[in-house]
Amino acid sequence: MLRTVQAILLTKQDMFQELELPSAAVEFTPTRQAGLARLEKFVSRTGQHYSRQRNYDFGTEQRGNVSVLSPWIRHRLITEEDVLHATLSHKSIFAAEKFIQEVFWRTYFKGWLEQRPSVWTTYQDGLARALNAGTRSSDYQDAIAGCTGIACFDHWAQELIQTGYLHNHARMWFASIWIFTLRLPWQLGADFFLRHLIDGDPASNTLSWRWVGGLHTKGKTYLARPDNIAKYTGGRFHPVGQLATVAEPLTEPFEHSRVPLPAIGPVPEGDVLLLVTEEDCQIETVLPHPPKAHLGVLAKQSLGVSPLVQSFAVGAIEASCGGLIDMGSAWSDQIVDAVSDAGTRTVVTGYAPVGSVADQLAALNLRGADITLHQVRRDYDTLAWPYATKGFFGLKKKIPHILRELGFAV
Ligand SMILES: Cc1cc2nc3c(=O)[nH]c(=O)nc-3n(C[C@H](O)[C@H](O)[C@H](O)COP(=O)(O)OP(=O)(O)OC[C@H]3O[C@@H](n4cnc5c(N)ncnc54)[C@H](O)[C@@H]3O)c2cc1C
Structure with missing residues (x-):
């Protein structure tokens, strides 16, 4: 056992030398410039370094082997296209294949959930039931406080609360231990993540928890091993x-049928109020x-x-709409006031995929x-979303085609 750990530690030392890893935690500044700076720093590592080292979680201070771009991508302070553009300016599609695929995993989850919105609503129903039934249980309280006695799990719970980020492998281990060792409802774990991850995303988070539990790829689970x-x-x-x-x-008593992606028309002519949300x-x-004017809503x-998650999202919206968000009143009231100040009746906003922004827009x-609301969806x-119908492979094989359609020379 001692020899195994020593061997592992040696590997780690070699890796630090090879990668020249920076020894500081990544700072999450909610601006496009900060995201682009992180991207520029990482882009030379998107080839072999990434494909060989990405699965290692060396801790908060040692994140040179993964991009840690997810908070900026989540809010589209930088877009998937920005990341792909930078990557393909440095590497070929073959050299950066693994990294490009990971970016498309996000796209896959977004497109998949968009076509199966009942997964989000049943998650919320299940969460409400689990919250009613079990949040006072000591097992749940120990898990979210990082006091279970399983050192790695407790460390990740604390790391998540303190930093707002976890490495992908830690997320997988954590979710697996939550579901199969602690035997807690997966919805409570997904909710814990969503409340603490700065990159917390309805699609990537919900579907990854379901994937670990064997609900996404039916019957296939992920077991964390020592x-x-x-x-x-x-x-x-x-x-x-x-x-x-x-x-x-895990099993569930319903099938989630696929619905067509909503069609989106052209952006209306004339003056518009731009509604900026955390989605884009x-x-x-x-x-x-x-736009004639901006309104930011959260x-x-x-x-x-x-507070970490909220301040990143608020900062991202403020940086993008140049104004303070009024978080006190209901969205409908804010919109009515803002359109009347701007002298227009047309509101445009970034397309809101399945999630809480879409829920709030639907409830407006x-x-x-006499106000029209128009959602703008990116090309x-x-x-890409129409290819996210079944497993990831269906989208993966279309990556070169999608990139060419977007104008990349691959
Ligand atoms: C249980 C669980 C919950 C998760 N919850 C979220 C979430 O709420 N929000 C979120 O953005 N990601 C989530 N992920 C996916 C993944 O863990 C993070 O996207 C990744 O760790 C972010 O770190 P990074 O930017 O360094 O990723 P890199 O490895 O540098 O990858 C680059 C980008 O590709 C995307 N990406 C990478 N891996 C995945 C993946 N497995 N699934 C989807 N997109 C990926 C992200 O946008 C990421 O920023 C979750 C994974 C698990 C197992």
């Missing part, structure tokens, strides 16, 4: 004898003409998110105010 954790944490943890050794797939803080860049607060009460989403 040796795998020891290897990929560089020997920091080795929870021998503490984890479940079998992962029976750069949507203004694809409008055919500048949906995340309705989920009871952490603009009847009688990237319109091109």
Whole structure:
């Protein structure tokens, strides 16, 4: 056992030398410039470095092997296209294949959930039931406080609360331990993530939890194993004898049928008010003409998110609409006031995929105010989402085609 850990530690040291990893935690500044700066710093590592090292989680201070771009991508302070453009300017599609695929995993989850919105509504129903039934249970309270006695799990719970980020492998191990070792409802775990991840995303989060539990790829679960954790944490943890050794797939009593993607018309002519939400803080860049005025609104607060998550989302919206968000009043009232100040009756906003922004837009009460609301969907989403119908492979094989359609020379 000692020899195994020593060998693992040696590997870790070699890796640090090879990668020249920066020894500071990534700072999450909610501006496009900060996201682009991080992208520029990482882009030379999107080839072999990434494909060989990405699965290692060396801790908060050592994140040179993954991009940590997810908070900026989540709010589209930088877009998937920005990331692909930078990557393909440095590497060929073959050299950066793994990294490009990971970016498309996000696209896959967004497109998949968009075509199966009942997964989001049943998640919310299940969460409400689990919250009513079990949040006072000591197992749940120990899990979210990081006091279970499983050192790695407790560390990740604390790391998540304190930093707002977890490495992908830690997310997988954490979700697996939550579901199969602690036997807590997956919806409570997904909710804990959504309230604390700065990149918290209805599609990537909900569907990844379902994937771990065996609900996304039906019957296929992800089991966290002590040796795998020891290897990929560089020997920091080795929870021998503490984890479940079998992962029976979760089941649910309903099928989620596929619905067509909504058609989107052209952006209306004339003056518009731009409604900026946390879904797409750069949507203004694809409008055919500048908006007459801006209004920023935040949906995340309705989920009871952490101060870290809220301040990143608020900062992202403020940086993009140049104004303070009024978080006190209902969206409908804010919109009615803002359109009347701007002297227009047309509101445009970035397309809101399935999630809490879309829920709030659907609940708007603009009847009688003679206001039209138009959602603008990016070509990237319109091109890629239709391929996210079944497993990831269906989208993966279309990546070169999608890139060419977007104008990349691949
Ligand atoms: C249980 C669980 C919950 C998750 N919840 C979220 C979430 O709420 N929001 C979120 O953005 N991601 C989520 N992920 C996916 C993934 O863990 C993060 O996107 C990734 O860790 C972000 O770190 P990075 O930017 O360094 O990623 P990199 O490895 O550098 O990848 C580059 C980009 O590709 C995308 N990406 C990478 N891996 C995945 C993946 N497996 N699924 C989807 N997109 C991916 C992200 O946009 C990421 O920024 C979750 C994964 C699991 C297992």
